[in-house]
Amino acid sequence: MTQPTYAPDLVEEAVLLAEPTAPAASAQAFRRERDRIYEIVDDDAREASFRSLHLRWFARLGLHRVIDQVAHQRVDVADRVNVSRVVRALTRQDEGADLVDEATLDAASPTPTLVLRLCPSTLLRPDALCTLLHNELTHVADMLDPAFGYERRLPASEDGPSADNILRDRYRVLWDTTIDGRLTRVGLAGPTERTARWREFASAFAMLGEGCESAFEEWFNRTDPTHAGLVAFALTPPQLANAGKPGRCPLCRFPVASLDARDGGVSPATEAVIRAAHPAWRIELGLCSQCLDLYEARQPSCA
Amino acid sequence: MPTVKNWQLGRDMAYPYDARYPERQFAFVFNINRCIACQSCTMACKSTWTFSKGQEHMWWANVETKPYGGYPRWWDVKILEQLETANPGAQVWGGTPGDGRLAPYGTFEGQTIFEAAARALSPDSARVLGYLPTDEEWNSPNIYEDNPVGKRGVRNALDDTGVQLPVHKTWFFYLARICNHCSYPACLAACPRKAIYKRPEDGIVLLDQSECRGYRKCVEACPYKKTMYRGNTRTSEKCIACYPRVEGTDPESNGEPMETRCMEACIGQIRMQGLVTIAEDGTWAEDRYNPLYFLVHVAKVALPLYPQFGTQPNGYYIPPRWVPRPYLRQMFGPGVDLAIENSISPSRELLAVLQLFRRSNRIIFRYEIEEGPKIYEGSLHGRKVELYNDTVIAFGKDGRELFRTTVEEPVHVRSNAHANSI
Amino acid sequence: MSYHDPEPEDPQELVGVELPGDEAVTREMAATFADEFAQLGLTRIQILSLYRRAEYTGAHQAWRLLGEDEIARIVDESLAVYGRFVWVVTDGPEEVAGSVAQPLRLVRRGS
Ligand code: SF4
Ligand code: SF4
Numbered sequence: 044m045t046q047p048t049y050a051p052d053l054v055e056e057a058v059l060l061a062e063p064t065a066p067a068a069s070a071q072a073f074r075r076e077r078d079r080i081y082e083i084v085d086d087d088a089r090e091a092s093f094r095s096l097h098l099r100w101f102a103r104l105g106l107h108r109v110i111d112q113v114a115h116q117r118v119d120v121a122d123r124v125n126v127s128r129v130v131r132a133l134t135r136q137d138e139g140a141d142l143v144d145e146a147t148l149d150a151a152s153p154t155p156t157l158v159l160r161l162c163p164s165t166l167l168r169p170d171a172l173c174t175l176l177h178n179e180l181t182h183v184a185d186m187l188d189p190a191f192g193y194e195r196r197l198p199a200s201e202d203g204p205s206a207d208n209i210l211r212d213r214y215r216v217l218w219d220t221t222i223d224g225r226l227t228r229v230g231l232a233g234p235t236e237r238t239a240r241w242r243e244f245a246s247a248f249a250m251l252g253e254g255c256e257s258a259f260e261e262w263f264n265r266t267d268p269t270h271a272g273l274v275a276f277a278l279t280p281p282q283l284a285n286a287g288k289p290g291r292c293p294l295c296r297f298p299v300a301s302l303d304a305r306d307g308g309v310s311p312a313t314e315a316v317i318r319a320a321h322p323a324w325r326i327e328l329g330l331c332s333q334c335l336d337l338y339e340a341r342q343p344s345c346a
Numbered sequence: 347m348p349t350v351k352n353w354q355l356g357r358d359m360a361y362p363y364d365a366r367y368p369e370r371q372f373a374f375v376f377n378i379n380r381c382i383a384c385q386s387c388t389m390a391c392k393s394t395w396t397f398s399k400g401q402e403h404m405w406w407a408n409v410e411t412k413p414y415g416g417y418p419r420w421w422d423v424k425i426l427e428q429l430e431t432a433n434p435g436a437q438v439w440g441g442t443p444g445d446g447r448l449a450p451y452g453t454f455e456g457q458t459i460f461e462a463a464a465r466a467l468s469p470d471s472a473r474v475l476g477y478l479p480t481d482e483e484w485n486s487p488n489i490y491e492d493n494p495v496g497k498r499g500v501r502n503a504l505d506d507t508g509v510q511l512p513v514h515k516t517w518f519f520y521l522a523r524i525c526n527h528c529s530y531p532a533c534l535a536a537c538p539r540k541a542i543y544k545r546p547e548d549g550i551v552l553l554d555q556s557e558c559r560g561y562r563k564c565v566e567a568c569p570y571k572k573t574m575y576r577g578n579t580r581t582s583e584k585c586i587a588c589y590p591r592v593e594g595t596d597p598e599s600n601g602e603p604m605e606t607r608c609m610e611a612c613i614g615q616i617r618m619q620g621l622v623t624i625a626e627d628g629t630w631a632e633d634r635y636n637p638l639y640f641l642v643h644v645a646k647v648a649l650p651l652y653p654q655f656g657t658q659p660n661g662y663y664i665p666p667r668w669v670p671r672p673y674l675r676q677m678f679g680p681g682v683d684l685a686i687e688n689s690i691s692p693s694r695e696l697l698a699v700l701q702l703f704r705r706s707n708r709i710i711f712r713y714e715i716e717e718g719p720k721i722y723e724g725s726l727h728g729r730k731v732e733l734y735n736d737t738v739i740a741f742g743k744d745g746r747e748l749f750r751t752t753v754e755e756p757v758h759v760r761s762n763a764h765a766n767s768i
Numbered sequence: 769m770s771y772h773d774p775e776p777e778d779p780q781e782l783v784g785v786e787l788p789g790d791e792a793v794t795r796e797m798a799a800t801f802a803d804e805f806a807q808l809g810l811t812r813i814q815i816l817s818l819y820r821r822a823e824y825t826g827a828h829q830a831w832r833l834l835g836e837d838e839i840a841r842i843v844d845e846s847l848a849v850y851g852r853f854v855w856v857v858t859d860g861p862e863e864v865a866g867s868v869a870q871p872l873r874l875v876r877r878g879s
Contacts, residue, residue: 052577059562078559081580093580134482164480380804382824411825517793518826615808668796700807705857726849727799733853747860754854 047110047159053131054106055097056163061104064167073100109169110159113176120157120180123187127157135162140179142186157183177231181222185268192270198278206298213277216240216247217262221273224263237263249332250301292331294321302329309335312342347464350530353629354653354679356441356449360461361656362473362535367628371549372527372587373660374609374619375641375648377703379667379689381520381616383409385488390611391524395586400578403484406585407608409522410488413673417523418483421571422652425459426676428475429654432462437654439680447629447643451653451679458656459532459569474536474567484574519666522616524608525572525585526651526659527551529628533584536567548621549660550587558582569655592621592709594743603709603743615704620711635712637699637740638662645696647689649678664689691729698738701751708748710740721753791833795842798830802843806850815843 062070076096083089101107110129114121124142132138142155159179165172186193197214200206220240226232244259251258262268262276291298294317309317309326317324317338324330330338349358350365391407408417416422429437437456444450457465459475466475527544531551534542541557542564544550553564553573558581564573565582573584588606590596596604604610609617620638625631633639641648641662648662665674665682667690674682692700698715718735725731737752798819805815818824819831819839831839 055577074559074561081559133485162481377804379800380808382801382818382827384824516829517797519797520826666797667800668793670793697807701855706859722849722852724849726803726845731849733849749857749859751855751857754856 047107047114047127047129049098049101049107050128050130051094051097053129053161053163053166054101055093056131057106057166058097058100058104060163061106061167065104069103106166109166109172110176113173113180117177117180117184119184120187123154124157124183125154127159129159129161132160132162135165138162138165138175140176140183142183155187174232174236177226178219178222181226182218185218185222185270190267190269194270197274209298210277213247214273216243217273217277218268220244220259220262221265221268224265227263246332249304252304292334293324293328294330294334297331297333299331303332303335305332305335310339310342313339316341347460351628352458352530352656352658353448354451354650354658355458355656356451356453359458359530359656360464361530362460365628366544366546367529367624367626368544368546368549369624370547370621371529371624371630371660372592372619373622373638373642373662374524374617375638375662375664376522377616377664377700378519378521379616379664380614381409381522382614383411383488383520384613385409386611386613387522387608387617388487390607391585394588394607396583400576401583404574404576404583405487406572406574406583407522407524408487409520411518412521412677413518415488417487418479418571419486420483421479421569422677424477425475425569425655426652428477429457429459429462432466432475433457439654443680443684447632450643450646451649451681454654454679456654458654459567460530460535460656474532476532476536476566476569478562478566479571517669519669521663522608523570523572523651524606524661525551525587526570526657526661527585527587528657528659530657532567532569532655532657533564533573536563537561538563545589548587548589548592549624550589550592551584552586552589553582553584555579555581555583569652569657570659602746605707605709609704610707612704618703618710620709633712635714637702637710637713640695640699640713645688645693645699646681647685647696649681649685652677653679690727691731694732694734694736697733698736698751701738702740705751706740706748708742710748711743712741712745714739714741718752794830794833797826798834798839798842799846801827801830802846803850806843806846809855812843812847812851815847816840819843 058073062073065073073096077093080089080092080096083092114127138160141158141160143158144155159176161172161175165175185191197207197210200210220243223232223236223240227237240263241259244262245255248255248258292302309330313335314326317330317334320338347360347362348364350361351357352359387407388405388409392405396404396406405417410416426437433456438454439452440455441449441452443452460473463473463475527550529549531542531544533553534544534551538561539557539559541554541559543552543554545552560575560580560582562575562582564584565571565575573582575582588596588604588608591599591604591606594601594603598604603621605617605619609619618637618641620636622636622638623631623633630639630643632643634644638648641664647664649665650659651661651663653659663678665678665685667686671682674686678685688696695715699713702710702713716737716739718737720732721735722731722733733753735753737750739750740748742748801818802815805818816839819827820836822828834842
């Protein structure tokens with residue numbers, strides 16, 4: 044992989060955001076130089092000067108450092124992509140890495156291009172950036188690894204969009220679990236990431252009950268996950284394999300993988316609230332976790 | 347730091363520059379009780395001033411759904427929080443709202459954004475307490491604020507019906523906003539290049555594009571977040587109060603001062619804009635029959651938006667009747683209770699002045715009421731109502747009559763069952 | 769594909785936020801719109817359609833919560849006062865040299 048190229052708007056915004064924390068003398072020098080560029084009459088020349096100024100200060104402020112370091116460490120990705128581009132993400136949700144297939148442009152070298160989408164403010168937070176990059180690049184490494192066998196689409200469900208969402212969520216949680224497991228073992232992620240993944244896993248696979256923790260351990264420790272393996276587990280976790288298709292919550296009628304199984308079950312007060320809205324409902328019928336949360340919240344406060 | 351008189355706060359206040367007052371001041375009153383969020387004002391402004399490349403995210407005029415909406419997102423919550431952190435538990439009003447022009451809402455005992463900055467920030471980093479909104483905060487002007495989002499997997503669409511969502515029992519209202527052309531502008535105070543100035547003839551606050559070097563200090567400082575940075579020109583821009591119209595130099599205006607585009611376009615007829623005469627001490631000079639003066643100082647139904655910020659904004663709002671009072675007091679100050687009381691059962695004169703809203707696109711400098719006989723007496727919402735066949739006449743700058751509004755009794759009162767038959 | 773904790777800055781996360789309010793607040797809001805638009809001289813059908821249209825979220829929410837009959841009652845209450853009269857707006861004469869002033873009468877009808 045060659046040196047990444049940075050989108051000018053990302054570079055400029057990152058430099059402007061970093062300026063207030065730069066030493067006063069360099070901030071003033073930067074401003075003096077930048078102010079002068081406004082005087083250039085020719086549009087193209089002015090634009091070019093702004094770009095080169097911001098790029099120089101981007102380097103001077105070391106805003107590229109983390110990306111360079113991580114790219115250097117990740118030979119597993121670097122060797123398999125062509126060039127990489129770093130562009131501006133508009134929201135934090137939008138941040139991430141993608142592979143853009145530019146094979147059609149040059150059939151002889153079907154190496155994809157790596158595109159990183161980052162918010163300018165993330166460039167100013169080295170630790171968060173490092174974690175994000177390693178995570179994203181591991182996704183990319185999997186996608187590029189023939190042994191992983193990545194496919195863009197997940198199998199569609201007959202149960203409609205909410206079942207598709209459940210599958211997509213479970214797949215994401217599983218994949219992230221294996222990634223943070225792998226990163227933890229090489230010292231690139233820590234207990235914070237592990238706890239976060241465990242929380243997600245426990246909620247996505249609550250139907251596993253007591254087996255949930257051991258399943259998490261197994262996925263967290265797996266060294267060679269495959270796309271097909273992730274999909275298979277996400278589609279029918281072992282406990283459900285015999286139980287046929289996922290059912291529906293008797294209250295909201297949404298398809299769910301499992302009904303709520305938390306300790307303590309439904310309190311009498313909550314039961315009363317549910318019965319007021321659904322007279323035909325009985326406690327043995329169960330309900331999904333979302334409905335339980337909802338009706339618990341609707342209980343008249345007795346404190 | 348010099349001190350200036352802030353009549354909305356009922357006291358002197360620190361401000362980075364000495365006081366200098368315009369002859370007249372651009373000001374406006376919005377009657378929130380009528381705003382239906384049709385966004386005609388927003389689009390009128392956008393299609394006039396901010397339709398070019400690089401201005402995509404700019405909405406000089408916007409309407410947001412309060413309490414949870416905002417453009418940029420959470421602008422008011424964020425600055426209120428910064429002030430609270432700077433001066434915990436002490437952002438309060440004292441005294442009592444009174445009749446005078448000098449301290450009509452009592453005295454604000456907390457700190458303004460200028461005063462809090464002097465204490466909380468290192469001297470040269472900023473003169474004004476503020477923050478720079480992020481890209482995503484500028485992203486959704488009134489989008490998703492009161493419409494359910496589209497179906498999952500469908501991008502960039504709103505749900506037409508939202509049938510799957512329960513109807514929430516909630517309260518909200520629409521807050522229409524433009525730059526307040528403040529008497530003590532925070533944007534002006536913060537600009538290191540003095541690129542922002544207040545015009546002596548009408549108090550309109552303008553940002554000189556040729557002087558701006560994109561420091562964005564104004565964006566950070568304006569507590570209402572009404573200056574915006576344009577990436578492709580690398581300068582900031584702000585509402586210019588449609589100044590050619592206000593001056594009467596716009597070709598359409600025929601030499602007569604005209605209200606701004608957002609005022610003219612208002613479907614709900616909530617808006618009135620004018621020019622008020624400023625006294626030497628910076629207060630509004632008594633001008634009893636200027637409709638804005640009447641609404642703010644006589645009827646006391648229109649209140650400044652977040653006066654506690656300290657910029658002495660020139661946008662005034664008739665607060666929404668149905669909203670919990672503590673929220674309104676935070677937003678409009680202690681004058682809220684009286685304002686609501688006076689607007690629920692409007693006085694004879696107020697009812698007449700309310701008829702001046704949006705009957706013309708010329709600026710009304712004075713009104714006159716020719717009293718007529720009483721034509722109705724009854725009650726509404728448990729309060730007595732009396733209606734008179736008064737004629738209210740609006741006059742423009744040079745004393746020319748712009749229009750008159752009067753009441754004519756109908757031939758008969760139709761029965762409810764056939765209310766719309768002819 | 770990336771993972772994130774719930775993102776407070778994502779506008780979609782706000783969907784479903786419930787704020788405390790009750791029927792009295794809704795009724796007050798509905799009555800306010802009715803008073804205001806009756807004062808402006810809108811007709812009964814015009815005011816009612818404001819509540820019926822989903823685009824006008826505030827008014828429409830009141831309509832969904834209180835029902836058509838109750839909204840009609842609220843509107844009629846305001847119209848019983850402000851809808852009795854016809855507001856007439858007459859433009860002042862234009863000052864165009866040489867022409868005879870022709871006042872324009874705009875009539876806004878009550879109910
Ligand atoms: S509202 Fe903001 S931009 Fe407008 S004059 Fe006041 S401080 Fe300046
Ligand atoms: S045009 Fe008037 S009624 Fe419509 S959103 Fe704007 S202020 Fe509200």
